[in-house]
Amino acid sequence: MRKGKQPPRISRHDGRPNRTRFTATQTMTSDRNDKERPPQAVFGAIGHEADAAAIERLRERAAQALDSGRFDLADELLAGVDGQEIQLAKLVENLRIYQAELEIQNEELQLSQRHAQDAFARFSAFFNNLPLAGLVIDRQGLIKETNQRARTLFGLRNRPGHQHFFARLIADTDRGEVIHAWSSLAGDQPRELAELHFQTLEGDRFIGDLHLATLPGILDDAPTYICAVLDRTESARQRRALAEATERLRRSESFLNATGEIAKVGGWEMDVPTGRVRWTDVTYRIHDLPPSEDPPLALALGFFHPDDRQLLEHRIERAIARAEAYDLQLRMTTAAGREIWVQTTCQPICEDDRVTKLQGTIQDISHLKRSEEQLEFLAHHDPLTGLANRSLFRARLELCLQRAARNGTQVALLFLDLDRFKYVNDSLGHSVGDQLLERVAAALAAQVRSSDTIARLGGDEFVVIMDDVGKPRFAARFARRLLGVLDQPFATETRELYITASIGISIYPEDGADMDTLLRHADIAMYRAKENGRNGFNFYEPAMSAGAAERLRMEHELRGALARSEMMLHYQPQVALSDCSLRGVEALCRWQHPRLGLVAPDQFIPVAEDSGLIGELTAWVLEQACRQLILWDQVGFRIPRLAVNLPMREIERTDLVNRVRRTLERTGLAPDRLELEVTESMIMRRPDVAITTLDALRALGVILALDDFGTGHSSLTYLKRLPLNRLKMDKSFVERLGEDRDDEAIARAVIALGRSVGLGVIAEGIETRTQHDFLRRELCEEGQGYLYGRPLAAGAFMESWSMIEGSARLSAARSASAPEPEPEPEPKS
Ligand code: C2E
Ligand code: MG
Ligand code: MG
DSSP states (O other): OOTTOOOOOOOOTTOOOOOOOOOGGGHHHHHHHHHHSOHHHHHHHHHHHHHHHHHHHHHHHHHHHHHTTOHHHHHHHHHHHHHHHHHHHHHHHHHHHHHHHHHHHHHHHHHHHHHHHHHHHHHHHHHHHOSSEEEEEOTTOBEEEEOHHHHHHHTGGGSTTOOOBGGGGBOHHHHHHHHHHHHTOOTTOOEEEEEEEEEOTTOOEEEEEEEEEEEOOSTTOOOEEEEEEEEOHHHHHHHHHHHHHHHHHHHHHHHHHHHHHHHTEEEEEEETTTTEEEEOHHHHHHTTOOSOSOOOHHHHHHTBOHHHHHHHHHHHHHHHHHOOOEEEEEEEEOTTOOEEEEEEEEEEEEETTEEEEEEEEEEEOHHHHHHHHHHHHHHHBOTTTOSBOHHHHHHHHHHHHHHHHHHTOOEEEEEEEETTHHHHHHHHOHHHHHHHHHHHHHHHHTTSOTTSEEEEEETTEEEEEETTOOSHHHHHHHHHHHHHHTSSOEEOSSOEEOOOEEEEEEEETTTOSSHHHHHHHHHHHHHHHHHTTSSSEEEOOGGGHHHHHHHHHHHHHHHHHTTTTOEEEEEEEEEETTTOOEEEEEEEEEEEETTTEEEOHHHHHHHHHHHTOHHHHHHHHHHHHHHHHHHHHHTTOOOSEEEEEOOTTGGGOTTHHHHHHHHHHHHTOOGGGEEEEEEHHHHHHSHHHHHHHHHHHHHHTOEEEEEEETSSOOOHHHHHHSOOSEEEEOHHHHTTTTTOHHHHHHHHHHHHHHHHHTOEEEEOOOOSHHHHHHHHHTTOOEEOSTTTOOOEEHHHHHHHHHHSOHHHHHHHHHSTTSOOOOOOOOOBO
16 A cells, blocks of 8 residues: 555645755755765665665565465565565655755755855945955956956056056056065055055056055965055145145245335234234334334334324224224324324234234325325315315305304305406416416415415405304405405516405305305305496395396306307308309307307307406307318308407407417418408407507408497597408498488498498398398498398308309399298397
8 A cells, every 4th residue: 555655745844835946056056965964865865766676576576475375485575575664664754854954954055145145246346336446466466356446547447358467557666665565465464555656557647555455365265465546646636736835825925025025014913812913024114113022012002193092902902802804094103203104904813713813014104195185185275376275165164154054143255356367367478377366365365364264266266254254344344454455566477466356245144045145146246346446345235136146157157168069150141232142151159058048149258258268269269160161162162251250358369360370270261261350349449459460460361350330439540550351330220221311321421431441341230122222222342131141050051052142042032022041040139
């Protein structure tokens, strides 16, 4: 019944099904395990097959013995079979146990193999990712293993598969040292070699540290060596950079010292915990001290002005307590007793959040302070007279008014203008004018109390502020005193001069609550003093304001008008009465006022004359008009003659002739195309001077016309002596031609007079055909007036006249039906 029975399957102790099988790959392991197995077990396993066959043979022989009736033999044989079976069962049992042990051992073996593999993988990863270059070399020095960093650092990855000697990676200079260290490695004692020169396979050099250690061989294996290389290039570079920076610092420090010497900037340092002070040589020099021991803090501070010293001590305390820098300008007295200004700076130095040092500079800035004071003086004083200028005057007056408002006191403002000062300037020259101003200023200033202010506002205008004047009559008394001071000759370079002044007085608060009103009213009162015959004074009265204020304002605005290009010229045609052909143009000045619009010359020319602006204005008109004529020439619009009005006093100016000549030269206008218009009253003021000037102008080739003829009182004697070319009959006689017999008689007489003294005659203000016809009949040669054209700006003038010429124009434009050409806006007068 046991025949064919399979041995039970072997289970593990825990009863789980056994999954372990020997495989081909585990042959080695099983071989190795065989060595450890007891020899009987192996024998048992082989004998098991043989015994089964022997038992089978015994059974067959017992069966044959039974069949042949040999029972005893059959029993004997069957007993052998039983014994063998028992033995076999034991053997099988033993085998089972061995097999179970074997499988357990096999499992443990596999587990530890996995651990080993795991550990190896981790070590490989660690080795590969080390920031150090790791190389394993054998006893011959051949590189066996490398990590990632080593391959990168030495360029080994570029030549995989090549065998390299580690020594090849060390620069010649250091190779010997490394080989020596390597060969003398003892036991597990590693060696460190710092700052060696390595080289890559490409030949690039770098500096690194080397760590050498022996890796003991397993069993009989020969030992290998681990070489760890730390690339020091970066830190070496940093160290080099640090050394260079230190050297640079040292050099710039000495440079700083040198520049400090040159720039005279001293240095100082204070050690906060000890209070020790150090100075540079320049600092000693600033203090007028020889360089010596460190000065005690108290001594260092003792040089400063007592007031400034307090401030300095306060700032030093703050610098220490709050790490606050400072930059101060302070007064001090040096050891030699010099009073100087210094600029001192301070920079706190912190360590561990505490101020441990103060460092700073000190510089003698006395010269700077002096020029600052000079600048300050210049900014507030008139350079010619040294008196307060307009800005200081305003500041002082402002203060006075505030004080007076608080205290309920009065302030007097005296506005003083020299009489006819312009003539001194014009006739004797500016240098004499300046000298006179200087002397007068000094004389006036000597009369002024220290609590009062005298200022020069410009030109020949002075103003005195009398603070707390008490009673207005004190101001009157003072004005009289000032006028009295002028009652003496003033010596200039060339001669002694007498001058008078006119004074206007305004009183705060009666005549004005603010500075500008007071000033304006004092000025108006001064004008009134001038009108009253000069060399006197006037208190302001409200009745004076009406005209004077506007005039004053205009004068102020006129000053900037040229600069702001507010002046312009209009041109009015002068025609031949015979055919109305264009004979000339008269340039007439206009002021394009930002507030008032187009202002007529009657309004501003007298203001310009009074304020001394007329010279500049005339020069501009002359230049502008001459240029315009040339421009018209250039575009083929030819006008034979240009008339320009000369202002009242221009003719008395010595340089007029030269100025005219220079203008002609500059603009290229022929002199005989320029006609200058003068008036009778201009000539009659100072006939001799006028005649000299006119002669010189004639000699220049310029044409001269007597403007507004008939309105003045020129005597015929003078008329004959004047080098004139033309008379301009005033429009007042033209106005009523054809209506007023008297005017007609005058017109006839003027024309006859002109003819008799050989002068051309032009009639002004022709507005009607009747006037034109009358004058033409009387053989007046030329005419000017709205009938032919209103004054127009250059562009409009050319447009209007270049299209229609001469008589064609007259018949076209002046026939009863024809409309007037569109006039430019008429100026207000
Ligand atoms: P003026 O030299 O006698 O100039 C003629 C004035 O008569 C001009 O006045 C002109 O516009 C005006 N007028 C011309 N035709 C007629 C007319 O048909 N009817 C009327 N009612 N008036 C006519 P404007 O331009 O206002 O000039 C006035 C004065 O101002 C000029 O008189 C001249 O003495 C002076 N003036 C003009 N421009 C200048 C200049 O640039 N410099 C100087 N110093 N004075 C100038
Ligand atoms: Mg004129
Ligand atoms: Mg005129």
